[in-house]
Amino acid sequence: MSKKIIALALAAASGAAFAQSNVTIYGNVDMGYMFRQGKNGAVASGQSQRDLQQAGSQSHIGFKGVEDLGNGLKTVFDLQYRITPDTNTGLATAGHQYVGLTGGFGTAVAGYLDGIRYGIYGKYSPFGNYSVASLTSMTTQYDRAANAVAYISPAFNGFTLILATATNTQGAEGSLNSAHSAATRKATVGNNGDDRLLSANLIYANGPLSVDLDYETTRAVGYSNDREYVATAGASYDFGVVKVSGIYDVIKGDANSLIGGNVAGPAFGLAAGQKYDRRNWFVGASVPVGSKTRLLGMFGQVKDKTLTNADAWKVGVGARYSLSKRTELYADYSHIKNDRNAAYTINPMGNGSGTSAGVNGLAMGIKHAF
DSSP states (O other): OOOOOOOOOOGGGSGGGSOTTEEEEEEEEEEEEEEEEOOOTTOOOOOOEEEEEOOSSOOEEEEEEEEEEETTEEEEEEEEEEOOTTTTOTTOEEEEEEEEEEETTEEEEEEEEEOHHHHHHHHHSTTTTBSTTOSGGGSOOOSEEEEEEEEEOOOBTTEEEEEEEESOTTSSTTOOGGGSOGGGOOOSSTTTTOEEEEEEEEEEEETTEEEEEEEEEEEETTOSSOOEEEEEEEEEEEOSSOEEEEEEEEEEEOTTSTTSTTTTGGGGTOOTTOOEEEEEEEEEEEEEETTTEEEEEEEEEEEESSSSSOOEEEEEEEEEEESSSSEEEEEEEEEEEEOTTOOOOBOOBTTSOSOOBOSEEEEEEEEEEO
């Protein structure tokens, strides 16, 4: 799987998001009906699956706050926890967790941080990162990084810069040594195996136009031929009658990286020593109909540059109806067409976890933010 790539959906960068010296409880609750069915490519099972679960957004609860330290300096924090209202396993998994400082210099935070690349996909996808119609679950990514530090610059003429790093993206330092190829291992102690990350994200926002450019690289300490590279570009323009958006994404992994042939490669059909090389892209549109309804559409592709006949495309359509500023009804449909050796399936979760089934997906439900 792709490395956990860092960043921050940081409401704390705006002082208006918090009341002074106050803690805010916030969250989202989603419940819906989901139906998945069909087969093509290497997806062998055509059996249907029906679920009553969160199908349009991730349910969660969080606690965020700020303390005014004077002279324009503030302490900020946010502790978020995922909940699953259909199975009563609340607070079992953490969302982002951070503490830091914000002021005229910008914002600096440390902790378990949301991924830049994951955030870019959610920003430019009409469906966000949690929907049967989103492309995100097909793009081999994680949504957060452990042991992370991020800096968010002040906005200057529409430009904002995010710089981030992590000492080990996927667990405690020293915990990943055995995940890499023994043939390239230098030692089994200390920080060898730690998955170090460097990331830079340039954002431009000016009225109806938004652009993100992101470049990230990771390497395992104490190993050779183990780097992974990710480059992502996203953009959107709001014409009023329609908002169009899109992403182009490149992921490459050396043979001994965590997605290379010697590590997670078999999960992607790679042989030992084989490199990982994929391109992902999509275009999307959101059309407002009156004051309460939005019609959504997306078409995207995952293109495998290493394996043959392993590409896939996906189309998604949907609608949103606002009952209030906080409550929304949703309905989404999608279809995946796999090449002969591809086996992508419908999964509403953007990080690819959870259950997957079929190549046709239908979901409808209600979500409420508080």
